[in-house]
Amino acid sequence: MGTATIRDVARQAKVSLKTVSRVINREGSVREETRARVQRAIEQLDYRPDLSARSLRSAKSYAIGLVYDNPNPYYIIAMQQGALTVCREMGFGLQIHPCNSRGPRLAEELRDLVRRSRLAGLVLAPPMSERVALLRELAAYNIPLVRVISAAEDPRDGFPCVFVDDRDAAYAITAYLIQLGHLRIGFLWGGKQHRSSPERYKGYEKALREYGVPLDEELVLEGDYSFDDGFRGARRLFGLAEPPTAIFGSNDEIAAGVLAAARAAGLHVPYDLSVAGFEDSPFSRHSWPSLTTSRQRTELISEHAARLLIAQIHGGNVANEGFSPELVVRGSTAPPRPRQ
Amino acid sequence: MGTATIRDVARQAKVSLKTVSRVINREGSVREETRARVQRAIEQLDYRPDLSARSLRSAKSYAIGLVYDNPNPYYIIAMQQGALTVCREMGFGLQIHPCNSRGPRLAEELRDLVRRSRLAGLVLAPPMSERVALLRELAAYNIPLVRVISAAEDPRDGFPCVFVDDRDAAYAITAYLIQLGHLRIGFLWGGKQHRSSPERYKGYEKALREYGVPLDEELVLEGDYSFDDGFRGARRLFGLAEPPTAIFGSNDEIAAGVLAAARAAGLHVPYDLSVAGFEDSPFSRHSWPSLTTSRQRTELISEHAARLLIAQIHGGNVANEGFSPELVVRGSTAPPRPRQ
DNA sequence: TTGCGTGTTGACAACGTTGTCATGAATGTC
DNA sequence: GACATTCATGACAACGTTGTCAACACGCAA
Numbered sequence: 001m002g003t004a005t006i007r008d009v010a011r012q013a014k015v016s017l018k019t020v021s022r023v024i025n026r027e028g029s030v031r032e033e034t035r036a037r038v039q040r041a042i043e044q045l046d047y048r049p050d051l052s053a054r055s056l057r058s059a060k061s062y063a064i065g066l067v068y069d070n071p072n073p074y075y076i077i078a079m080q081q082g083a084l085t086v087c088r089e090m091g092f093g094l095q096i097h098p099c100n101s102r103g104p105r106l107a108e109e110l111r112d113l114v115r116r117s118r119l120a121g122l123v124l125a126p127p128m129s130e131r132v133a134l135l136r137e138l139a140a141y142n143i144p145l146v147r148v149i150s151a152a153e154d155p156r157d158g159f160p161c162v163f164v165d166d167r168d169a170a171y172a173i174t175a176y177l178i179q180l181g182h183l184r185i186g187f188l189w190g191g192k193q194h195r196s197s198p199e200r201y202k203g204y205e206k207a208l209r210e211y212g213v214p215l216d217e218e219l220v221l222e223g224d225y226s227f228d229d230g231f232r233g234a235r236r237l238f239g240l241a242e243p244p245t246a247i248f249g250s251n252d253e254i255a256a257g258v259l260a261a262a263r264a265a266g267l268h269v270p271y272d273l274s275v276a277g278f279e280d281s282p283f284s285r286h287s288w289p290s291l292t293t294s295r296q297r298t299e300l301i302s303e304h305a306a307r308l309l310i311a312q313i314h315g316g317n318v319a320n321e322g323f324s325p326e327l328v329v330r331g332s333t334a335p336p337r338p339r340q
Numbered sequence: 341m342g343t344a345t346i347r348d349v350a351r352q353a354k355v356s357l358k359t360v361s362r363v364i365n366r367e368g369s370v371r372e373e374t375r376a377r378v379q380r381a382i383e384q385l386d387y388r389p390d391l392s393a394r395s396l397r398s399a400k401s402y403a404i405g406l407v408y409d410n411p412n413p414y415y416i417i418a419m420q421q422g423a424l425t426v427c428r429e430m431g432f433g434l435q436i437h438p439c440n441s442r443g444p445r446l447a448e449e450l451r452d453l454v455r456r457s458r459l460a461g462l463v464l465a466p467p468m469s470e471r472v473a474l475l476r477e478l479a480a481y482n483i484p485l486v487r488v489i490s491a492a493e494d495p496r497d498g499f500p501c502v503f504v505d506d507r508d509a510a511y512a513i514t515a516y517l518i519q520l521g522h523l524r525i526g527f528l529w530g531g532k533q534h535r536s537s538p539e540r541y542k543g544y545e546k547a548l549r550e551y552g553v554p555l556d557e558e559l560v561l562e563g564d565y566s567f568d569d570g571f572r573g574a575r576r577l578f579g580l581a582e583p584p585t586a587i588f589g590s591n592d593e594i595a596a597g598v599l600a601a602a603r604a605a606g607l608h609v610p611y612d613l614s615v616a617g618f619e620d621s622p623f624s625r626h627s628w629p630s631l632t633t634s635r636q637r638t639e640l641i642s643e644h645a646a647r648l649l650i651a652q653i654h655g656g657n658v659a660n661e662g663f664s665p666e667l668v669v670r671g672s673t674a675p676p677r678p679r680q
Numbered sequence: 681t682t683g684c685g686t687g688t689t690g691a692c693a694a695c696g697t698t699g700t701c702a703t704g705a706a707t708g709t710c
Numbered sequence: 711g712a713c714a715t716t717c718a719t720g721a722c723a724a725c726g727t728t729g730t731c732a733a734c735a736c737g738c739a740a
Binding site for chain 4: 355356357358359362368369370374393395396397398399
């Protein structure tokens with residue numbers, strides 16, 4: 001049968017190529033009757049416009065890129081899903097681009113990606129989204145972009161973004177632990193290359209301050225967003241003269257490491273130790289006990305970022321938008337044991 | 341600066357468009373000296389061929405699709421990564437396409453995808469890869485495809501594939517448990533829509549048979565590839581008059597559910613109960629205790645599938661290929677407690 | 681009647697690339 | 711030396727679409 005082209009549609013509807021093009025692109029100036037005739041022909045022939053031809057001819061392109069370097073598959077899949085939803089809705093293509101955030105020529109790499117695949121713009125996930133130098137370079141290449149970043153408020157720095165209030169979410173978790181009665185709460189940092197790490201720490205700090213709980217630097221350990229650092233960090237905290245009664249891991253993987261270390265040390269979670277994570281990964285639901293954590297609607301965030309990007313490409317003047325993760329209480333937290 | 345086109349390269353190298361095209365596509369019949377001159381011009385101008393124009397003009401396309409409907413993000417990310425590696429190497433684009441494997445008009449959906457995005461072919465992940473009716477429809481649409489399937493041997497049914505020997509891997513796990521001394525080994529099925537499920541069961545069965553361990557149907561429960569079914573299944577097994585001393589969950593999620601159920605029942609893994617999973621997901625490394633499981637090199641498998649597909653598109657006559665997962669022994673398995 | 685604005689339509693070129701075919705030069709064969 | 715064969719190269723059309731511009735029909739005011 002072959003594939004129907006705009007030419008076949010035009011012939012069938014007895015109009016010119018251009019008129020069909022107008023109908024497809026919802027341009028004005030087509031009589032209702034003509035439009036209907038063309039529509040019928042399109043359906044009869046099951047015609048679909050050819051993306052290559054389209055983006056070749058119009059300087060515009062009909063695809064965006066999703067750029068990430070994040071070892072967390074749940075996060076990435078959710079980001080992809082959100083972006084895809086919007087792309088399908090808007091008739092766009094999506095080009096995924098995992099990359100190395102520490103790569104030496106990242107800006108050039110992304111420029112080449114945009115050129116080669118004729119992308120209309122990029123959605124940047126953390127940590128690329130937080131490297132201002134990179135953003136500036138991309139802006140110099142005239143590449144439209146939308147960032148997903150961790151921030152307590154709209155940065156208003158000219159780069160459009162969707163911002164996630166990690167600080168507030170970490171505040172909520174810490175406040176919850178304090179309300180349970182915990183006064184010594186350990187904090188395990190995530191990787192410094194992610195802006196979410198200091199944000200989460202700030203939330204922790206703020207809650208302690210506001211509730212008048214002293215901040216003991218002994219209880220705060222640096223590390224990475226990894227199981228192993230959670231395990232190691234927890235072991236160090238257990239060895240303190242006055243160990244914490246609760247540990248807040250900066251993400252679920254860290255918290256999983258804490259759970260494992262607690263098991264190894266013979267501590268019973270949550271009775272001997274409360275543990276909280278961050279991210280609401282499936283792990284947090286399936287661990288034992290299941291983890292108290294913070295849920296961000298990654299898919300929605302990504303949808304929003306894609307929408308923002310496409311609106312920007314269409315020349316719209318669109319506002320940034322913020323999301324606040326919500327506290328999810330599960331079985332890994334409880335009031336501390338009464339002092340003996 | 342704008343983007344350099346083949347025309348600019350031709351001017352700079354003082355040759356015709358066609359000659360540049362020949363150099364790019366590694367066609368024969370270009371003098372070494374000319375080729376070098378063109379290459380230099382390409383590098384000076386940092387020229388990259390435009391994918392849209394290319395695929396518009398040549399009937400050939402320079403992108404393949406990856407089709408999946410699998411709730412396991414680790415698996416999907418690995419599949420994507422493998423396919424991307426090959427695509428970058430070969431100068432192809434990759435279109436990801438998550439879809440609903442039970443959708444009513446899947447074949448049409450995929451045909452439209454291929455047409456719209458001008459895909460040269462598809463890599464199908466399970467369970468789409470196992471639905472023969474779908475394969476036939478796609479073949480009728482002349483869509484080149486490569487499947488990733490679960491099979492003990494090359495099916496030789498005309499549809500190219502990469503096959504993973506789940507049966508053998510399940511055999512290895514079961515045999516290992518038997519060698520530890522287990523005689524009552526529970527088996528929790530995965531979802532029936534995945535061909536890997538019966539394959540894994542067959543491996544379990546075969547090991548019991550070969551080692552002369554009686555197969556007790558009471559110990560075999562159906563379910564899905566989910567944490568909850570693992571939890572429920574384990575609870576039922578614990579309630580038997582003569583409960584199992586080991587449980588083999590058809591994947592790591594099921595095994596995670598078993599771990600949780602064991603915790604809830606006060607059973608100490610691995611001393612009171614051995615647990616084995618399948619897949620080597622990060623969960624299996626981070627659970628407590630970490631899970632004995634089976635590792636498949638998903639990224640390699642996907643790479644191979646993509647290579648097979650591209651070779652097929654190029655008209656090569658390529659052989660199917662098999663992969664065997666390998667046994668990974670961790671802390672969740674041990675010899676059974678001596679009978680009291 | 682003329683002139684003008686508006687709404688609808690089509691002819692044609694162009695996007696950047698590759699396929700087809702033609703051309704001329706170099707080489708081999710008798 | 712004549713002719714066939716191969717090699718290297720280029721001119722040109724074509725892929726399917728959209729942008730530009732012109733043309734036409736219509737209604738309305740002068």
